[in-house]
Amino acid sequence: MPRPPLEYNATLIERHDITPRLSVFRVRPDADEYAFVAGQYTVVGLKQGEPRVAEADQEEPGAADPEKMIRRPYSICSSVHQPEALEFYISLISGGELTPRLFNLREGARLFVGPQPRGTLTLEGVPAESNVLLVATGTGLGPYVSMLRSHARDFPAQQIGVMQGASYSRDLGYLNELTHYANELPNLHYLPTISRPEQDPTWQGATGRVQHWIWSADFPIRFGFSLEPQQTHVFLCGNPGMILETQELLLGRGFTQDAKGVEGDLHIEKYW
Ligand SMILES: Cc1cc2nc3c(=O)[nH]c(=O)nc-3n(C[C@H](O)[C@H](O)[C@H](O)COP(=O)(O)OP(=O)(O)OC[C@H]3O[C@@H](n4cnc5c(N)ncnc54)[C@H](O)[C@@H]3O)c2cc1C
Numbered sequence: 001m002p003r004p005p006l007e008y009n010a011t012l013i014e015r016h017d018i019t020p021r022l023s024v025f026r027v028r029p030d031a032d033e034y035a036f037v038a039g040q041y042t043v044v045g046l047k048q049g050e051p052r053v054a055e056a057d058q059e060e061p062g063a064a065d066p067e068k069m070i071r072r073p074y075s076i077c078s079s080v081h082q083p084e085a086l087e088f089y090i091s092l093i094s095g096g097e098l099t100p101r102l103f104n105l106r107e108g109a110r111l112f113v114g115p116q117p118r119g120t121l122t123l124e125g126v127p128a129e130s131n132v133l134l135v136a137t138g139t140g141l142g143p144y145v146s147m148l149r150s151h152a153r154d155f156p157a158q159q160i161g162v163m164q165g166a167s168y169s170r171d172l173g174y175l176n177e178l179t180h181y182a183n184e185l186p187n188l189h190y191l192p193t194i195s196r197p198e199q200d201p202t203w204q205g206a207t208g209r210v211q212h213w214i215w216s217a218d219f220p221i222r223f224g225f226s227l228e229p230q231q232t233h234v235f236l237c238g239n240p241g242m243i244l245e246t247q248e249l250l251l252g253r254g255f256t257q258d259a260k261g262v263e264g265d266l267h268i269e270k271y272w
């Protein structure tokens with residue numbers, strides 16, 4: 001028997017635009033509670049017939065099935081202690097199928113959210129005596145925002161490093177919130193870094209891609225721990241180029257990739 005078509009089951013209750021191409025969406029599922037583990041993702045969907053935002057590339061009219069649900073995975077940024085609304089941090093891909101439609105939504109719009117959270121980029125299995133380094137490019141910060149919001153006071157690690165890479169300082173979503181956590185928690189060390197400082201002359205902070213800081217000699221001074229396997233769990237999330245380069249170097253340094261059936265100290269989520 002064919003499956004019944006998917007229908008909208010959630011409402012966009014709030015939207016905060018960081019830039020015209022980078023937004024935070026807060027979505028309330030119709031179901032009363034949405035249980036998830038910090039770091040997981042779920043699927044978000046809109047029907048193909050929904051209009052695209054003007055800033056994005058436009059599609060050829062006509063060929064598509066307007067009822068087809070376009071679905072993509074998005075990391076949940078909200079706290080597990082506030083399961084009534086899910087927060088997503090999303091960048092607009094101009095030629096993409098879903099994000100140009102998502103960026104056209106206003107508060108009150110209906111959309112689809114997958115009934116189940118998914119994913120293994122979580123703190124489960126990280127021993128409390130370890131240090132944790134959370135490395136993100138772009139919207140890959142999302143899972144870590146959820147981990148910090150959910151577990152700021154009971155984070156299962158000794159020292160916590162958060163490294164956030166973006167091209168420009170305006171793309172450093174959650175900068176104030178993470179700075180606040182770093183000021184409040186003595187074992188949290190936060191390093192936002194931008195890779196195109198020549199086009200961002202007012203930025204006073206760190207510059208360079210995240211790898212530059214992972215391999216810098218003053219890593220232990222900045223983060224309060226050394227990048228040693230067995231003592232450190234590293235999380236990588238976002239741009240596949242960053243992940244490939246960093247993964248290769250960390251595996252060469254003795255880290256083991258976490259996978260089905262293998263308990264490793266290197267945890268990875270590629271966004272595309
Ligand atoms: C587990 C998981 C979690 C994810 N979580 C998030 C999240 O929290 N926030 C978020 O913004 N995205 C996230 N993504 C990416 C997201 O699922 C979509 O791929 C993205 O939003 C593009 O969707 P689209 O339909 O607009 O473009 P598509 O039509 O799917 O893709 C168009 C092209 O863009 C490329 N592409 C996809 N994403 C990006 C990107 N971010 N930057 C550059 N090129 C890209 C694809 O390879 C493809 O070639 C996640 C992906 C995975 C696998």
Ligand SMILES: NC(=O)c1ccc[n+]([C@@H]2O[C@H](COP(=O)([O-])OP(=O)(O)OC[C@H]3O[C@@H](n4cnc5c(N)ncnc54)[C@H](OP(=O)(O)O)[C@@H]3O)[C@@H](O)[C@H]2O)c1
Pocket residue numbers: 019021022091092093094137138139165166167168171194195196209210211238239240241242243245
């Ligand atoms: N976020 C926005 O406001 C915005 C605006 C316009 C377009 N977009 C589009 O949205 C998509 C996502 O953009 P994004 O800026 O969020 O994410 P992104 O392109 O993944 O860039 C985020 C960070 O990752 C870095 N990076 C890229 N490749 C890397 C590698 N191999 N190793 C280490 N770091 C690497 C980038 O450095 P570099 O700066 O050196 O590339 C940047 O610092 C892109 O398709 C982009 O064109 C986004």
